[in-house]
Amino acid sequence: MKTLNLNIDNNQDKMYLRIAQAIGDAIKNGTVKTKEKLPSARALAEQLCVNRHTIMAAYHELIAQGWVETKQRQGYSVAAILPVISSLIEKKQNSQAKTYVWRITKKGDGAISRPAHDYLFNFAGGNPDIELFPFKEFKGFMNDALIRPPINELNYGDNSGFRPFITEVSTYLRRVRSITDKEIIVVNGTQEALYILSQILLKAGDKVAVENLGYRPAWNALRNAGAELIGIRQTEQGIDVDDLERLIKAHKIRLLYLTPLHQYPTTATLPQAKRVRIYQLAQHYNIPIIEDDYDHEFHYNSQPLSPMAANDPAGLVIYLSSFSKIMFPGVRLGIIAVDKGLAHHIVDYRTLMNHKASILQQDAVARWMRDGGFERHLRKVTRCYQKRRKCMVDMLNVFIDEGLDIEFIVPKGGMALWVDVGNKAREIAELAREQGVFLLAENSFHLHEENDENKYIRLGFAGQNEAKIKQGLLLLKPLLRMKT
Numbered sequence: 001m002k003t004l005n006l007n008i009d010n011n012q013d014k015m016y017l018r019i020a021q022a023i024g025d026a027i028k029n030g031t032v033k034t035k036e037k038l039p040s041a042r043a044l045a046e047q048l049c050v051n052r053h054t055i056m057a058a059y060h061e062l063i064a065q066g067w068v069e070t071k072q073r074q075g076y077s078v079a080a081i082l083p084v085i086s087s088l089i090e091k092k093q094n095s096q097a098k099t100y101v102w103r104i105t106k107k108g109d110g111a112i113s114r115p116a117h118d119y120l121f122n123f124a125g126g127n128p129d130i131e132l133f134p135f136k137e138f139k140g141f142m143n144d145a146l147i148r149p150p151i152n153e154l155n156y157g158d159n160s161g162f163r164p165f166i167t168e169v170s171t172y173l174r175r176v177r178s179i180t181d182k183e184i185i186v187v188n189g190t191q192e193a194l195y196i197l198s199q200i201l202l203k204a205g206d207k208v209a210v211e212n213l214g215y216r217p218a219w220n221a222l223r224n225a226g227a228e229l230i231g232i233r234q235t236e237q238g239i240d241v242d243d244l245e246r247l248i249k250a251h252k253i254r255l256l257y258l259t260p261l262h263q264y265p266t267t268a269t270l271p272q273a274k275r276v277r278i279y280q281l282a283q284h285y286n287i288p289i290i291e292d293d294y295d296h297e298f299h300y301n302s303q304p305l306s307p308m309a310a311n312d313p314a315g316l317v318i319y320l321s322s323f324s325k326i327m328f329p330g331v332r333l334g335i336i337a338v339d340k341g342l343a344h345h346i347v348d349y350r351t352l353m354n355h356k357a358s359i360l361q362q363d364a365v366a367r368w369m370r371d372g373g374f375e376r377h378l379r380k381v382t383r384c385y386q387k388r389r390k391c392m393v394d395m396l397n398v399f400i401d402e403g404l405d406i407e408f409i410v411p412k413g414g415m416a417l418w419v420d421v422g423n424k425a426r427e428i429a430e431l432a433r434e435q436g437v438f439l440l441a442e443n444s445f446h447l448h449e450e451n452d453e454n455k456y457i458r459l460g461f462a463g464q465n466e467a468k469i470k471q472g473l474l475l476l477k478p479l480l481r482m483k484t
């Protein structure tokens with residue numbers, strides 16, 4: 001420890017005693033904890049502008065009183081057992097001071113009770129396997145960013161993102177996803193994008209159409225802005241467009257939030273014909289669409305459909321993409337690709353919340369993308385997830401052959417299967433969790449609880465290796481229903 005905040009009394013005592021008193025107070029009020037190292041006599045002397053011998057005298061006074069210990073060549077530390085610890089606790093308990101009660105005007109999203117990765121077998125639907133990330137390779141690009149830092153960009157200024165990173169992302173989006181003519185803004189993950197968009201596009205009471213089964217964190221951001229959510233019916237091929245049309249005619253829908261490529265959580269891909277109809281409706285009724293394309297790359301059998309944003313002559317699609325699945329959620333990197341007319345409003349609002357997203361990290365990722373490492377990694381994980389999907393599908397097919405009553409459609413992409421277990425999906429998920437197997441049932445994804453048929457579970461296949469997938473599924477097997 002180099003510095004320690006001390007309150008030194010201005011009384012008539014000798015300086016070393018006043019300093020000893022102040023250090024003693026810091027120990028008693030918890031500023032420094034038992035066994036914690038104290039500043040060296042030299043460092044404290046410099047901080048307090050006194051002679052080093054004065055500090056040593058103060059420390060020796062405290063050693064004599066039992067508050068401080070010293071070991072040869074290890075400097076001074078707070079004693080492991082304090083002399084009056086019990087009387088201190090008593091004093092605290094008898095204290096009359098009332099703790100401040102906060103007035104909270106808006107509540108956040110709530111913490112997850114036990115994270116999925118704490119379980120031995122983790123079938124959470126959207127978890128990437130972080131261990132596949134090439135940390136060593138990436139370290140080289142982080143180093144490059146530190147060796148030749150973009151000094152100007154590290155200062156306050158442009159809040160839309162680090163330009164070289166934006167250039168890499170635009171090239172990638174154009175080449176791989178056919179998205180052109182959009183402005184790109186870098187955010188700290190899709191969640192930040194959803195929050196900003198909700199705040200700037202909605203006012204209290206506005207109606208937003210969302211998929212009946214969907215992504216709760218997005219709904220929470222929309223609701224926080226005062227939106228009323230209207231659920232669209234779903235089929236095995238994404239949303240029911242007739243139902244959407246009916247809802248648009250019945251309500252004044254202000255915004256549409258969709259996950260077209262791999263519908264979250266059912267994994268269905270929205271067919272091209274439906275996309276065209278949805279777009280026509282959106283254009284006709286002036287409704288912007290948020291397209292959340294959270295795991296675009298993980299598509300296995302063929303090239304995925306281009307995003308709706310790739311064919312957006314009216315500029316009404318707000319395209320969201322995330323690095324959480326490609327890299328890892330902790331990277332907090334997300335992209336908004338939007339029409340020029342909206343872009344600066346997003347950047348302006350973002351400036352209320354924050355000045356920038358992490359520039360050094362964007363610089364390192366840009367270097368990684370330029371080098372080709374990003375796409376190499378993508379090819380590697382896509383192959384790996386494809387094998388894991390096959391492993392899960394094969395195992396579940398064996399279960400079916402053995403007489404288990406389950407059904408599923410093999411998704412073209414994504415990171416999870418949506419499995420019809422007949423009934424008791426909630427109970428299965430709960431029992432599985434008790435046995436160290438994390439998975440969620442359909443009830444976790446319904447906009448309206450009353451729509452819960454208690455039939456489906458979501459099984460993520462990307463986040464753990466094949467051995468774990470097999471072991472986890474074997475634990476799950478006795479919980480599933482036999483054909484009658």
Ligand SMILES: Cc1ncc(COP(=O)(O)O)c(C=O)c1O
Nearest residue numbers: 126189190191215264294322324
């Ligand atoms: C539907 C959906 N959108 C977006 C994300 C990514 O969010 P973020 O970029 O905030 O990590 C996820 C992650 O699970 C998701 O499931």
